[in-house]
Amino acid sequence: MKATMAIRQAVRPWVLKADFRILVGVSGGADSMALAIATLLETKSAGIEAVAIIIDHQLQEGSTQVASRTREKLLELGFDEVDLVQVDVVLSDGMESSARRARFQAFEAAIAKYQPDYFFLAHTKNDQAESVLLGLARGSGTRSLSGIAQVNGKFIRPLLELDRELTESACRENGIAPWEDPHNSDLQYARVRVRRQVLPLLESTLGPGIISALARSSTILREDADALDLLAGQIYSTVEPSNLDISVLEGLPKALRIRVLRLAIYGLGAPEGSLSADHLAPVEALITNWHGQGEISLPGGVKAERISGRLSLSHQSS
Numbered sequence: 001m002k003a004t005m006a007i008r009q010a011v012r013p014w015v016l017k018a019d020f021r022i023l024v025g026v027s028g029g030a031d032s033m034a035l036a037i038a039t040l041l042e043t044k045s046a047g048i049e050a051v052a053i054i055i056d057h058q059l060q061e062g063s064t065q066v067a068s069r070t071r072e073k074l075l076e077l078g079f080d081e082v083d084l085v086q087v088d089v090v091l092s093d094g095m096e097s098s099a100r101r102a103r104f105q106a107f108e109a110a111i112a113k114y115q116p117d118y119f120f121l122a123h124t125k126n127d128q129a130e131s132v133l134l135g136l137a138r139g140s141g142t143r144s145l146s147g148i149a150q151v152n153g154k155f156i157r158p159l160l161e162l163d164r165e166l167t168e169s170a171c172r173e174n175g176i177a178p179w180e181d182p183h184n185s186d187l188q189y190a191r192v193r194v195r196r197q198v199l200p201l202l203e204s205t206l207g208p209g210i211i212s213a214l215a216r217s218s219t220i221l222r223e224d225a226d227a228l229d230l231l232a233g234q235i236y237s238t239v240e241p242s243n244l245d246i247s248v249l250e251g252l253p254k255a256l257r258i259r260v261l262r263l264a265i266y267g268l269g270a271p272e273g274s275l276s277a278d279h280l281a282p283v284e285a286l287i288t289n290w291h292g293q294g295e296i297s298l299p300g301g302v303k304a305e306r307i308s309g310r311l312s313l314s315h316q317s318s
Helices: 002-017 030-046 063-077 095-114 125-138 164-173 190-206 210-236 246-250 254-267 277-288
Strands: 021-025 049-056 081-086 118-120 243-245 296-298 302-307 310-315
Touching: 002 030, 002 118, 002 164, 021 030, 021 095, 030 049, 030 063, 030 164, 049 063, 049 095, 063 081, 081 095, 095 118, 125 190, 125 210, 190 210, 210 254, 243 246, 246 254, 246 277, 246 310, 254 277, 277 296, 277 302, 277 310
Parallel strands: 021 049, 021 118, 049 081
Antiparallel strands: 243 310, 296 302, 302 310
């Protein structure tokens, strides 16, 4: 039971910090089933309640049967409570993003219902490496390249330093045949192409260890991004957000200046996550390459213009 023990050791520190209850998201795949087993064993030892949360996205034929079988298996393993939640996925910005949004809305509802200490999610080192490569392909910044956070509020990912091979071994050790999501073999999805084609090619041409190297890079980049965000927040707290002094902004390194601009624009009402590099480039040009440009329109009805040596930001309701 070597693999199971390794996963239990990853879960244990978080269980020991808990006082009452831990939720664990389970899809029926190898990663989440291995996490569920380890969580159940550790919480029983610690006298903490564990509740499994299964989300049925209703996107595939037979998804309800898969979710029901997963629930039955978890009850057989020893879970006292398994909550199966069906969600309606509104396709607005791609299948993966839309499903993720619906899933996390259900997760947040489960947190409100059960009031847990933590909510465990089963992302592994492989997921982290895939996220870094996808960020590189998009030309994203430091925050995107930093990948998946281990801790995000009550959401905890205990397996981020462990690989998928270990979770598959843990399932075999416990006699579990995990569900294979057909979407994980569908090459129309960028993440699947990275998993099935890009990473194996990198491993074969550059040598083994690419997944671990990408995961380490994500950790370093996250630390850098956290430091820059902290500094930008400190600067932002000293300025007037809607009337920024150009002389202050132009004296900042670009990495900090862009972050201060993001904070100010989001603070004026731009939807969180809506600002791209293309949105921010003309705003920054008002500071660093001024030659009489006019007003700039930004997401959420925010406007930016340079007036008398200051960057004026305003919000116009539709």
